[in-house]
Amino acid sequence: xxxVKPQLLKVTIDGIEVEVEPGTTILxxxxxxxxxxxxxxxxxxxxxxxxGGKCRACLVRVAAGSAKxxxxxxxxxxxxxxxxxxxxxxxxxxNPQVIDARNGxxxxxxxxxxxxxxVCDQAGECDLQNFAFDxxxxxxxxxxxxxxxxxxxxxxFIQLHMTRCILCYRCVYTAxxxxxxxxxxxxxxxxxxxxxxxxxxxxxxxxxxxxxxxxPVGALTDKTYRFKNRVWFxxxxxxxxxxxxCSGKVTLWYRGEEVIRVTARKNEWNEVTEFICNTCRFExxxxxxxxxxxxxxxxxxxxxxxxxYRADTIKPSFGQRLAAAEYKPIDDERDTSQLTIQQLxxxxxxxxxxxxxxxx
Amino acid sequence: xxxKILTEHINVPGIETFxxxxxxxxxxxxxxxxxxxxPEAIVEEVKKAGVRGRGGAGFPMGMKWSxxxxxxGVPRYLVCxxxxxxxxxxxxxxxxxxxxxxxxxGMIVSSFALGANKSFIYVRGELMYVIRILEKAIAEAKAKGxxxxxxxxxxxxxxxxxxxxGGAYICGEETALLESLExxxxxxxxxxxxxxxxxxxxxxxxxxxxxSIATAAWIVNNGxxxxxxxxxxxxxxxxxxxxxxxxxxxxVYEIELGVPVEDFIYADEWCGxxxxxHKFKALVAGGSSVPILPANLALTLANGDKxxxxxxxxxxxxxxxxxxxxxxxxxxFDETSCIVRNTWNFSRFYHHESCGQCSPCREGTGWMExxxxxxxxxxxxxxxxxxxxxxAKKIEGNTxxxxxxxxxxxxxxxxxxxxxxxxxxxxxxxxxxQPGAVYRGDMALV
Numbered sequence: 001x002x003x004v005k006p007q008l009l010k011v012t013i014d015g016i017e018v019e020v021e022p023g024t025t026i027l028x029x030x031x032x033x034x035x036x037x038x039x040x041x042x043x044x045x046x047x048x049x050x051x052g053g054k055c056r057a058c059l060v061r062v063a064a065g066s067a068k069x070x071x072x073x074x075x076x077x078x079x080x081x082x083x084x085x086x087x088x089x090x091x092x093x094x095n096p097q098v099i100d101a102r103n104g105x106x107x108x109x110x111x112x113x114x115x116x117x118x119v120c121d122q123a124g125e126c127d128l129q130n131f132a133f134d135x136x137x138x139x140x141x142x143x144x145x146x147x148x149x150x151x152x153x154x155x156x157f158i159q160l161h162m163t164r165c166i167l168c169y170r171c172v173y174t175a176x177x178x179x180x181x182x183x184x185x186x187x188x189x190x191x192x193x194x195x196x197x198x199x200x201x202x203x204x205x206x207x208x209x210x211x212x213x214x215x216p217v218g219a220l221t222d223k224t225y226r227f228k229n230r231v232w233f234x235x236x237x238x239x240x241x242x243x244x245x246c247s248g249k250v251t252l253w254y255r256g257e258e259v260i261r262v263t264a265r266k267n268e269w270n271e272v273t274e275f276i277c278n279t280c281r282f283e284x285x286x287x288x289x290x291x292x293x294x295x296x297x298x299x300x301x302x303x304x305x306x307x308x309y310r311a312d313t314i315k316p317s318f319g320q321r322l323a324a325a326e327y328k329p330i331d332d333e334r335d336t337s338q339l340t341i342q343q344l345x346x347x348x349x350x351x352x353x354x355x356x357x358x359x360x
Numbered sequence: 361x362x363x364k365i366l367t368e369h370i371n372v373p374g375i376e377t378f379x380x381x382x383x384x385x386x387x388x389x390x391x392x393x394x395x396x397x398x399p400e401a402i403v404e405e406v407k408k409a410g411v412r413g414r415g416g417a418g419f420p421m422g423m424k425w426s427x428x429x430x431x432x433g434v435p436r437y438l439v440c441x442x443x444x445x446x447x448x449x450x451x452x453x454x455x456x457x458x459x460x461x462x463x464x465x466g467m468i469v470s471s472f473a474l475g476a477n478k479s480f481i482y483v484r485g486e487l488m489y490v491i492r493i494l495e496k497a498i499a500e501a502k503a504k505g506x507x508x509x510x511x512x513x514x515x516x517x518x519x520x521x522x523x524x525x526g527g528a529y530i531c532g533e534e535t536a537l538l539e540s541l542e543x544x545x546x547x548x549x550x551x552x553x554x555x556x557x558x559x560x561x562x563x564x565x566x567x568x569x570x571x572s573i574a575t576a577a578w579i580v581n582n583g584x585x586x587x588x589x590x591x592x593x594x595x596x597x598x599x600x601x602x603x604x605x606x607x608x609x610x611x612v613y614e615i616e617l618g619v620p621v622e623d624f625i626y627a628d629e630w631c632g633x634x635x636x637x638h639k640f641k642a643l644v645a646g647g648s649s650v651p652i653l654p655a656n657l658a659l660t661l662a663n664g665d666k667x668x669x670x671x672x673x674x675x676x677x678x679x680x681x682x683x684x685x686x687x688x689x690x691x692x693f694d695e696t697s698c699i700v701r702n703t704w705n706f707s708r709f710y711h712h713e714s715c716g717q718c719s720p721c722r723e724g725t726g727w728m729e730x731x732x733x734x735x736x737x738x739x740x741x742x743x744x745x746x747x748x749x750x751x752a753k754k755i756e757g758n759t760x761x762x763x764x765x766x767x768x769x770x771x772x773x774x775x776x777x778x779x780x781x782x783x784x785x786x787x788x789x790x791x792x793x794q795p796g797a798v799y800r801g802d803m804a805l806v
Contacts, residue, residue: 053718057719
């Protein structure tokens with residue numbers, strides 16, 4: 001029998017057209033184009049079923065629903081949950097309303113999340129830090145007390161610090177989906193909600209360590225690694241071992257000759273595709289346990305790559321380009337012809353300075 | 361005398377019992393529907409009637425019914441949303457308490473129309489006495505053959521279940537209600553898929569308000585055209601209004617849609633005017649989540665016409681000069697009410713009731729409440745007013761369910777119409793924090 005290929009749907013995101021299979025979400029379609037137009041995601045995590053729609057970081061504007069019904073959608077929609085339709089036109093970084101909403105989301109997320117990056121163990125690998133860098137403001141307008149919690153030990157390997165939690169529910173889904181019993185939960189309502197302490201039971205499971213990897217901020221940390229090092233001083237290496245429980249494919253983080261941490265491998269969207277077991281993660285930290293495959297590919301704009309590439313090879317992130325585009329020269333008498341960054345017309349998002357164009 | 365559809369027999373002694381209700385012409389709709397009509401014909405009548413959802417959103421009920429997916433071999437459900445808990449709204453529980461059989465009759469007719477063989481009435485957990493009344497009424501109806509297997513020998517089966525809720529406001533949102541009904545935490549679901557496609561237990565489900573379902577019996581008896589003849593324009597039929605606040609006769613009133621707001625407040629038939637010696641200051645027309653209006657805008661449209669009690673007239677001019685009919689929670693304020701305190705109080709409610717699932721609502725509602733608390737207690741700063749407007753704008757429309765909007769609208773509208781009062785609180789903290797202190801400045805009182 002002849003294979004019938006499903007008809008591909010055409011979707012335009014920020015002026016770039018892409019063809020995707022039916023059922024693809026806007027976020028997935030944007031990721032297919034590349035990191036420049038991919039909306040940020042704090043709660044969406046592709047391998048976890050049911051995740052997404054909660055943080056509202058990935059809101060986009062649908063300027064035309066489909067070719068058949070080109071009416072725009074009245075509200076911003078969560079791109080991680082909205083399936084594309086043929087002829088859909090999506091505005092992501094080109095829409096000021098979307099940028100404004102995201103600025104708001106950053107502010108909301110940072111109301112109760114302390115900006116203690118210098119002492120937080122997640123620094124450098126923090127999705128919220130990247131998101132705030134791209135869309136945040138320098139100051140906050142929040143004057144009230146932030147909520148604080150005592151640190152919470154979840155077994156011998158994991159520590160939960162709810163103070164930093166942004167309630168993305170990723171660890172809840174992980175604990176729920178990789179264990180057989182329902183051992184997860186969020187207690188309380190509104191801004192009083194917190195990750196249920198019953199999650200302690202997840203420690204019974206061989207895969208509990210994965211909640212550390214999925215946490216987008218520094219709320220869940222690896223007690224065998226906490227405060228041993230800064231991530232940009234370590235060298236990530238892909239390795240594997242013959243593991244009876246999991247795939248055994250991991251990233252080893254070296255400081256000198258010593259393996260200081262083992263994590264699951266993450267893709268370019270910071271998502272673990274193959275979860276690893278606790279034995280691989282916490283108990284096998286000798287080089288002799290592993291077969292080394294080679295250096296891990298790390299995004300050049302990541303802080304982990306700091307000092308490892310020449311400065312001019314680092315591609316500016318969306319946030320840097322946004323800042324450059326929003327730069328307003330001071331109105332004075334000086335000769336401004338030497339300025340490399342010029343004030344841009346309102347359609348600034350569409351036309352970025354040529355020096356800032358993404359590399360081919 | 362105005363037409364009464366729901367409350368015609370409400371004062372008949374013993375109407376909560378099956379026999380008295382039957383004597384008043386009750387359950388004739390069930391007989392007519394099951395014996396002489398097809399489900400499609402009932403849906404058609406409801407469509408013709410043009411009845412709009414009475415829970416607050418005002419979505420046409422017939423259209424909602426026609427969206428119901430009908431896959432083979434999958435049960436369909438009707439869920440009655442009786443989780444009424446918005447401040448100022450108390451009409452549904454009044455109806456269920458006094459005339460429970462009306463709802464049950466409506467449930468039977470509607471379930472038949474939708475092809476549901478098991479239907480649920482989700483009642484707010486605090487209303488335990490209403491749940492007992494409903495359960496008693498269901499038992500009576502079942503004993504008389506109007507519920508259960510083979511109703512009236514027509515071959516149609518229906519089981520009616522009364523489910524007490526956990527007492528959370530968010531469980532009144534239809535998808536959160538379904539989650540709660542399934543035994544889970546009442547967090548709203550992301551839409552799509554809509555409940556009409558994947559609702560209760562992933563099966564096609566219609567969720568309707570008590571009042572909407574109760575009207576179905578009358579529509580079956582009298583026809584959709586007769587219902588559509590009542591009311592004005594697209595706002596057809598009658599509506600229960602729960603009137604409260606500084607009026608002479610607070611209570612639940614059934615009005616024909618189209619009554620002028622002014623008449624509703626001042627006529628003896630309804631609210632009977634503002635309490636003696638006081639003046640009308642502000643109005644919340646449809647439960648605490650809708651935008652508040654100052655007296656002059658509450659009574660007249662921006663173009664000078666009288667404002668009517670209809671979906672269209674109340675929302676005339678968008679949120680700049682209008683509001684919403686909402687669930688019919690009609691709250692009247694006289695000049696002794698402090699709008700800042702009132703807004704803080706509403707905000708306190710939404711902060712407490714936010715489920716905390718999505719970040720704008722979880723963090724934003726608390727932020728607004730804290731800022732309003734600060735202003736009310738004399739610690740506000742000049743920039744706080746604009747801050748509130750901005751935070752409300754950032755929440756509105758960016759959340760999973762409409763609770764975020766419900767929290768943002770009262771704050772944004774109060775500042776839009778009563779900015780002077782907020783300013784006065786910030787400028788005169790020592791005066792404003794005195795017990796009972798209210799802004800007496802340049803207010804439009806009627």
